[in-house]
Amino acid sequence: MFVDRLLASALCGFARALTGVRALWLGSEPDARPRVYFANHRSHGDFVLIWASLPPPLRRRTRPVAGADYWLTTPLRRFLINRVFRGVCIDRRPGRNGPNPVEQMGEALSAGESLILFPEGTRNMGDGLLPFKSGLHHLAKAHPEAELIPVWIENLGRVMPKGSLIPVPLLCTLSFGPPLAPIDGESRDAFLARARTALLDLAPPAD
Amino acid sequence: MPSLPAPAPRSLTWPHPPTEPMNASHDLIAVFGGIFGLLAVFSLIGAGLKYRVARGEPHGVIDNLNARIKAWWAMIALIGAAIWIGPWGVIALFAFISFQCLREFISLTHTRLGDHRALLWSFFVFLPAQYWLIATHWYGLFSILIPVYAFLLLPISSSLGADTTRFLERAAKVQWGLMICVYCLSHVPALLTLEIAGYAGRNMLLIVFLILTVQSSDVFQYVWGKLIGKRKVSPAISPSKTVEGLVGGVLTSTAVGAALWWITPFTPLEAGLIALVINVMGFFGGFVLSAIKRDRGVKDWGAMIEGHGGMLDRVDSISFSAPIFFHIVRYGWVA
Numbered sequence A: 001m002f003v004d005r006l007l008a009s010a011l012c013g014f015a016r017a018l019t020g021v022r023a024l025w026l027g028s029e030p031d032a033r034p035r036v037y038f039a040n041h042r043s044h045g046d047f048v049l050i051w052a053s054l055p056p057p058l059r060r061r062t063r064p065v066a067g068a069d070y071w072l073t074t075p076l077r078r079f080l081i082n083r084v085f086r087g088v089c090i091d092r093r094p095g096r097n098g099p100n101p102v103e104q105m106g107e108a109l110s111a112g113e114s115l116i117l118f119p120e121g122t123r124n125m126g127d128g129l130l131p132f133k134s135g136l137h138h139l140a141k142a143h144p145e146a147e148l149i150p151v152w153i154e155n156l157g158r159v160m161p162k163g164s165l166i167p168v169p170l171l172c173t174l175s176f177g178p179p180l181a182p183i184d185g186e187s188r189d190a191f192l193a194r195a196r197t198a199l200l201d202l203a204p205p206a207d
Numbered sequence B: 001m002p003s004l005p006a007p008a009p010r011s012l013t014w015p016h017p018p019t020e021p022m023n024a025s026h027d028l029i030a031v032f033g034g035i036f037g038l039l040a041v042f043s044l045i046g047a048g049l050k051y052r053v054a055r056g057e058p059h060g061v062i063d064n065l066n067a068r069i070k071a072w073w074a075m076i077a078l079i080g081a082a083i084w085i086g087p088w089g090v091i092a093l094f095a096f097i098s099f100q101c102l103r104e105f106i107s108l109t110h111t112r113l114g115d116h117r118a119l120l121w122s123f124f125v126f127l128p129a130q131y132w133l134i135a136t137h138w139y140g141l142f143s144i145l146i147p148v149y150a151f152l153l154l155p156i157s158s159s160l161g162a163d164t165t166r167f168l169e170r171a172a173k174v175q176w177g178l179m180i181c182v183y184c185l186s187h188v189p190a191l192l193t194l195e196i197a198g199y200a201g202r203n204m205l206l207i208v209f210l211i212l213t214v215q216s217s218d219v220f221q222y223v224w225g226k227l228i229g230k231r232k233v234s235p236a237i238s239p240s241k242t243v244e245g246l247v248g249g250v251l252t253s254t255a256v257g258a259a260l261w262w263i264t265p266f267t268p269l270e271a272g273l274i275a276l277v278i279n280v281m282g283f284f285g286g287f288v289l290s291a292i293k294r295d296r297g298v299k300d301w302g303a304m305i306e307g308h309g310g311m312l313d314r315v316d317s318i319s320f321s322a323p324i325f326f327h328i329v330r331y332g333w334v335a
Helices: A002-019 A046-053 A075-084 A101-110 A135-142 A188-200 B024-052 B060-085 B087-108 B113-135 B139-159 B167-184 B187-193 B204-228 B243-259 B268-296 B311-333
Strands: A022-025 A035-039 A062-067 A088-090 A114-117 A147-154 A173-176 B232-234 B238-242
Touching: A002 A046, A002 A075, A035 A046, A035 A135, A035 A188, A046 A062, A046 A114, A046 A147, A046 A173, A062 A101, A088 A101, A101 A114, A101 A135, A114 A135, A135 A188, A147 A188, B024 B060, B024 B204, B060 B087, B060 B204, B087 B113, B087 B167, B087 B187, B087 B268, B087 B311, B113 B139, B113 B167, B113 B187, B139 B167, B139 B187, B167 B311, B187 B204, B187 B311, B204 B238, B204 B243, B204 B268, B204 B311, B232 B238, B232 B243, B238 B243, B238 B268, B243 B268, B268 B311
Parallel strands: A022 A173, A035 A114, A035 A147, A062 A088, A062 A114
Antiparallel strands: A147 A173
């Protein structure tokens, strides 16, 4: 337990030193209530950076949602995601027959914990945002008590793009937006579009 | 034109022994003593303003002024420590400043996946190499490493990324960042390599002269602008730069430069003229980099130095004046 925490702090410290990360709280503040931080996804380091920007007491109660097909494949990844990051590992394959991902995520929220979710479902190699997967919608419907906070991660995709071994030490900025207004009878697609727009609003203007 | 690379001197010794024969340390102590004295006065004024004008309440301009003065203490102490350590300290300090500036610059400009290798080369090869060439006194390669070799090799690296989207723009931005943040700034520690007759062992004072003159110009432009500034130089580029601030600041710090002639190899008149040139260059350094910031829709390059913004916000004027100052001294005073 002690080693896990030490490793977690060390990784956060390394991420902060490498990226000089700055957290901008634009319309929300750090808070202990159950939340779903949903962010754009460019790099495996994304959730470490969100984690590193949260105050330490909140960090231990905030769990990344991670793809089992990547994180459970080697002993080191398994150790990191289960022990150090305390991730919620979900099976992303369409024909799965294991536990339901939405229920897995919901259990964490019901226990008073928060989640870090990448609704694009995979790392995006282009600009902007991919279409959102429906998980965020199911989660929002099942857990209206949880706040949905959009988080735009700027530059980390350039620090450590997919497939590169050495990071470029660029400065990263995390913009935490205002909580999303709850669903009231809107369709799945309308809700997902609204969430996607809320996240894109936090992105700096394209040049 | 810079000459072709000469064979590097293999030894890493400095031309002058670190113990200065002509009492550069006395002059350094005098100058730094003066600066710390001035900072103490400014800190008192800042505290007085906070107490009398703002009455301890939050006040935008006064709080920013006090944050700036506080940051100056730290910056002057850092420069003083680097000079005290010696040439290696100054080289290390400016290598770090370049590193931080390049981070800020590239972070705000758009590059794409295909540039990743070119960026790795910029940060981890060209930047350290440029400062290593100062330490080895290899002037020939120092003066063309980035304008020639980085200029040709980095686009080759980017082209191997097989992404043609805005290719020229991306290549130009990486090169520009290297020029401003690494090449230009590296001319400050490069002043240590100049061999000036009758000035042996005192080159550190050239660095003090350059930094003090240019930075005091920034400070006096700010002060004159706040006191009597009315007409904006160019509202589209910088909302805070005024004609009154510009003229008052440049003239005041030109006088500062002339008054510092005794730490330089120049006569008072020469010191004043050189100070005028580097102050004007320094002003336009801030001006040009403001234009880039406005285009990117930001006010500062970063948030590293409280009250000042990023590192590049603080050294933009030095970046534009250092190479010019270096060449004036090199062609005018080096035998």
